[in-house]
Amino acid sequence: MTVTRRRLMQRAGGAGALALSSWPSPTLLAAPGRAPLLTGTEFALEIEPVPLTINGRRAVATGINGQIPAPILRWREGDTVTLAVTNRLSEPSSIHWHGVRTPSPMDGVPGLIAPDETFVYRFPVHQSGTFWYHSHSMFQEQTGLYGAIVIEPKGGYAQAFDRDYVVLLSDWSFEPPETIVSNLKFQSDYYNYGQRTLGTFIDDAQRKGLADTVADRLEWGKMRMSPTDILDVSGATYTYLINGQAPGVNWTALFRPGERVRLRFINGSSMSIFDVRIPDLPMTIVQADGNDVMPVTVDEFRISVAETYDVIVRPAVDRAYTIFAQAEDRTGYARGTLAPRPGMAAAIPPMDPRPMRTMTDMGMGGMEHGEMPGMELSPEGKRLEGKVGVDNVAMMPAERLRRAGEGFPAGRRVLSYADLRATRPGSDPRPPTHEVRLHLTGNMERFIWGFDGKKFSEAGPIELKRGDRVRFVLINDTMMEHPIHLHGLWSELDNGHGEYRPYKHTIDVKPGERLSYLITADAPGRWAFHCHLLYHMEMGMFRDVRVS
């Protein structure tokens, strides 16, 4: 399947062909620096195997300039940056500048860098904020090829802070990604040890009555999914990392009591959604996906794969605070520390209970299963039902933007998408002239994922005219969350704030949810549009958007 998509991408011609040719390495780019932070306008980056030790066990990962994560790239808004990327791997590679608005040939998807070749990316930087970069080839993102991009705003920051740290979350496995995929293809709940057992069946039967419990289990059986299957790949194989460090290593960011500390959270995972909190320290969210939002103070936020959130905290006391990022399925966590001095640690909180999927997640919000035989699918649903790539169609997709999601204990202030409000009106006040409606579909048991029941290899591109104002409507028919990323164009989430809708590059769609966002097709070219769960993308949840 991977090969099919790659071949299609390579046949692209035009922009693709340009990107595929390799340029001579210009002399201005000296030997690549080995530092974990690179600043300026010219960068030499070498993609290479990097030895890594996690929990005392050695492995060879994929990094840049000897670093995992790849070095932080610090740019300035208004500069033109030049990045000569040399591939020292034995397989093709590429770099995608996630959330950065580059010309299409510089986006890192159309072309691949062959082994021992250099590709020079060069583009003007017209934005500021926290972004990241990662490989868009093979499974290199899983094996370590990700790093932060911090772009300083030309006109200064909107909020004051005294210190500034990148907190890049990721998931590491000693199993090769190819093994993970084949395990999932063989048995989709391979990494899911949290299934309901005969014991819980008996408990449920005592509580709800035997008939209801049997009906409930039969319904879940028909859905081809167990209700505790929250993330496909779990802590059974993953170690969750903060800036490349396992929980026991205790990556630490220093502060002096009373200082304001900006933390730039980036979820560079392949498959893991995290719930982030710092016990005893409220976090004020000031930016989402690189764009300023009206400050909103929370105890916890859920960060889906590829999203970024900037928060400001103000620890007043001379003590350590734990940065705690538990995986959504509660099979593990990433952990770091905010402390006045190195070597300090605070208590690590217990993980919260596992979220359970509900009938709302199945797209049957508010329905008792007894009523289901009388329900009618929409014509659209009927068209999708019965396709091999579709094992469920949401009958009643719900508006869920005001909900933070499942799995949060009551009493915590948890960010919801409805809380995100831009600090300035959107740049395109036109109403959309047409709509692109897509169902997010899957067949869990066969680990097939797609849009509208089609894998990438079976579907044509989404064609847009340059300058079009379009509403994208996404309906999630699956039981999983899908972080949907559109390259090259902003996705303006329609979350009730009118012209102050937040600009995002990645929009997480909850199970059974229907949401929409606006885009302005102001950048010509071919743009990838996909689920950012790496294995969902590789298994077909990918489309081409063409703007011409």
Add this chain to the structure above:
Amino acid sequence: MIARLDRPLVIGSLSIALIACMNSAPTSAEQSTAVPLGIDLGGSGPVIASPQPEPPAHTTQIADQTASAEHDGDMHMAHEGHSDAHGTGTVNSVDPGQHKVNMSHAPIPEIGWPAMTMEFPVAPSVDLKAIKPGMSVNFTIEQQPGGMYEIRAITPSGGRR
């Protein structure tokens, strides 16, 4: 169906073992070695007056939040030390089983909270029968020993949205 119920029993104990060793607590050896320190990218420098949005006509909650952000251009953190606070909001849903209320509340200046949509546990002494989704309410919350806020009193303020 039968197979689904049987298999987890076999791997049940295995899963506990796996989860137990997945994120083991740091050993003393690990703690004595130097911890990796974050790279401080530095302070913000002079802060610009960011363009503030016009208060939207349809919700006073967000307008209040805007006004407070304009007030000093700085963060509003929750202040420690307060035990109870009063607020107004609109009920989104009531869960009588778990004794919880989901509510969109206006800013609560006493504890520095902006307008938020969130779920609150409700004290057992509070009767939730009169509280319905869509209802505007006045409420009192009190901080619990664990840091969580719990509703101690909630009354309709009249009017549905």
